[in-house]
Each structure stands twice: as C-alpha cells, then as structure tokens.
Amino acid sequence: MKIIMPKPKAGGLLVSYSCNAKCKHCYLNCGGKKSGKMDIADAKRHLQSFKEEGIPKEEVHITGGEPFIDLDYLVSILDVAQEAGYSGFGFVETNAFWATNQEKCKRILETIKKRGVEKLCISSDIFHQEFIPLSNVKRLVENCYEVIGPNSIMLRWQGGLDLKKHIGEMTETEIKEYILNPNREFRTRIVGRGTKTLADFLPRQKAENFKDSPCFEKMVGSGHYHFDLHNDLIPGIGCIILGNASNRTLRELLNNVSEENNPMFEMLSKEGPAGRFLAQANTKGYRELEKGYCDKCHLCFDIKKHIVSLGNSTKEIGPKEAYV
Numbered sequence: 001m002k003i004i005m006p007k008p009k010a011g012g013l014l015v016s017y018s019c020n021a022k023c024k025h026c027y028l029n030c031g032g033k034k035s036g037k038m039d040i041a042d043a044k045r046h047l048q049s050f051k052e053e054g055i056p057k058e059e060v061h062i063t064g065g066e067p068f069i070d071l072d073y074l075v076s077i078l079d080v081a082q083e084a085g086y087s088g089f090g091f092v093e094t095n096a097f098w099a100t101n102q103e104k105c106k107r108i109l110e111t112i113k114k115r116g117v118e119k120l121c122i123s124s125d126i127f128h129q130e131f132i133p134l135s136n137v138k139r140l141v142e143n144c145y146e147v148i149g150p151n152s153i154m155l156r157w158q159g160g161l162d163l164k165k166h167i168g169e170m171t172e173t174e175i176k177e178y179i180l181n182p183n184r185e186f187r188t189r190i191v192g193r194g195t196k197t198l199a200d201f202l203p204r205q206k207a208e209n210f211k212d213s214p215c216f217e218k219m220v221g222s223g224h225y226h227f228d229l230h231n232d233l234i235p236g237i238g239c240i241i242l243g244n245a246s247n248r249t250l251r252e253l254l255n256n257v258s259e260e261n262n263p264m265f266e267m268l269s270k271e272g273p274a275g276r277f278l279a280q281a282n283t284k285g286y287r288e289l290e291k292g293y294c295d296k297c298h299l300c301f302d303i304k305k306h307i308v309s310l311g312n313s314t315k316e317i318g319p320k321e322a323y324v
C-alpha cells in the first residue's frame with residue numbers, strides 16, 4: 001500500500017561525509033578517513049528536482065560533513081544552482097574551521113556571496129568547540145554580517161557563543177547535566193558516534209519502554225529531504241533511506257514510497273523501533289543491550305547496526321558511513 005509523503009518544503013545536498021572534526025554527537029559519524037563527494041552532475045539533477053517541487057531558494061542548502069573542506073569543489077556546486085534554475089543557495093552549513101583570520105573570512109564570504117549564498121548556518125556548541133576554537137565562530141559571525149548582510153547567520157546554537165568549556169574540558173557530571181538539561185536549545189539523540197562516545201554518560205531504559213512511539217513526524221513530518229553523495233534520499237533527521245535517485249527524481253521516489261518498498265520505514269513510522277522492528281531483529285540474532293538504551297533512537301541505531309553487521313544490509317539503512 002502506498003504511503004503518502006509530506007510535500008517537500010526544504011531540500012539539502014549532503015555533499016560529503018568528510019569533516020575536519022569528529023564531534024562526539026555526530027549522527028552521521030562524519031570525519032576521520034571518510035572521503036568521497038557528490039558528483040556535480042548529480043547535484044544539478046537534485047537541485048532540478050527541488051525546483052520542480054517548488055522548494056524556495058531560502059530552503060535549499062548544502063550540508064555535510066563540512067562543505068568548506070574543499071573550497072573549489074564547493075564553488076562548483078554553488079555554480080550549478082544557476083543551471084538548475086536557482087539564483088543561489090539559501091544557506092550553507094559550516095563548523096567555521098576555516099575562519100582563522102579576517103582576510104580569509106572576507107575572501108571566502110565574498111566568493112560565496114557572488115554565487116547567491118544568502119546565509120551561513122554555523123555550528124556552535126560543546127561538541128563542535130572541542131575541535132574548533134570559539135574565536136573562529138565569533139570571527140565568522142562578525143564578518144558574515146559585514147560581507148553578506150544583517151540576516152545572514154543561523155547559529156546552531158545561540159548559547160554556543162557563551163560557552164565556557166567544551167565537552168573535552170567538562171567533568172562527567174557536567175556532561176550529564178548538560179545533555180539532560182530540559183531547557184537546552186536542542187536535544188541530543190544518541191545515534192551515530194554518540195552511541196560510542198556519549199551513551200555511557202546517560203541513564204538507560206529497557207527497550208519495552210519505547211513501545212508505541214511512532215516516528216512518522218520526526219522522520220518526514222518537516223518535509224525536509226536530503227540527497228547524499230550516493231544519491232540516496234535521506235529525509236529529515238537522517239533515520240532512513242527512502243530510495244535512490246541515481247535514475248529517478250525526487251517526485252518519482254516519493255510517489256514510490258510504500259509498505260512493500262519501504263518495510264522499515266513503515267514499521268518505524270507507525271510504531272517506532274520497539275515494536276515489529278525489534279521483534280524482527282530478535283529473529284535475526286539481535287540481543288538487547290543489558291544496560292538498556294538512552295533513548296529510542298539509541299535502540300533504533302543499535303538494531304540497524306546489527307542488521308548492517310549481518311552483511312546483508314537492506315537498502316533502507318544508511319548512510320553506510322554512519323555505521324562504521
């Protein structure tokens with residue numbers, strides 16, 4: 001049976017899993033030796049797909065990994081936006097590693113402004129600042145206002161500018177308090193690298209506590225779709241792959257989502273990971289963690305990792321870079 005997917009409102013190109021950092025919470029496990037970039041012709045096709053869906057320029061963005069690792073490549077991606085019918089990109093995400101001095105900031109910002117970039121989305125929190133000096137973030141913010149304009153910054157997160165310590169300088173108690181603080185600007189889901197680096201700081205629960213917790217809204221409710229360098233369609237917060245766009249458009253892929261074609265998506269979207277998804281994994285040798293799980297995403301990721309480890313991984317689990 002067909003599954004009706006939300007109309008696309010935002011589109012991102014996940015151009016690479018390479019990163020200069022190895023943030024402890026990185027849900028895609030970016031950095032280290034990961035390499036590979038989206039093909040420029042594929043980028044153009046995906047942008048055309050976004051255009052056909054009526055996604056406005058301000059919601060079209062480039063993410064990674066760290067898109068500024070290879071500036072010439074980034075410029076090539078920015079240039080194909082015009083050919084796809086956009087006057088540029090709404091925003092590009094970055095961790096500000098390259099903002100080491102004012103002259104360099106201005107030069108790079110002028111380069112991307114000329115190609116129609118309206119904003120930078122700059123990461124700043126206890127995780128990123130373990131790898132990037134906070135002074136880079138502040139320098140980039142100031143220069144971006146000057147070169148691109150007064151509304152040219154999205155900070156993730158505002159509180160990052162007031163950081164006193166990054167995670168590498170915090171005690172176990174401080175890390176626990178930070179992550180569990182209900183008033184924090186964002187929630188940290190324990191997936192990707194966080195399952196190895198953060199899970200032991202946090203309280204755990206049994207898998208059964210996450211029963212009947214549908215994920216449809218979290219997975220696709222925002223209408224936010226990414227294509228990655230393998231041409232996989234990864235919606236929203238990166239839970240699953242909906243299809244591959246090597247020979248298809250976004251519309252064709254969305255029209256093709258069904259219970260038959262996307263069995264994991266069907267289970268997770270209706271029940272979350274502790275229903276049929278867990279039961280089926282148990283029949284394939286999955287053993288629940290004795291310590292339990294920090295959150296339902298931790299359970300979900302652990303099951304997917306088990307399925308990947310069996311070697312007959314399904315096309316719905318990915319990107320593969322997140323599971324190594």
Ligand code: SF4
Binds near residue numbers: 019022095
């Ligand atoms: S969270 Fe961002 S900056 Fe950190 S390792 Fe992942 S991609 Fe790189």
Ligand code: SF4
Binds near residue numbers: 191239268272296
């Ligand atoms: S439990 Fe799984 S499907 Fe649900 S939001 Fe978390 S990662 Fe996504």
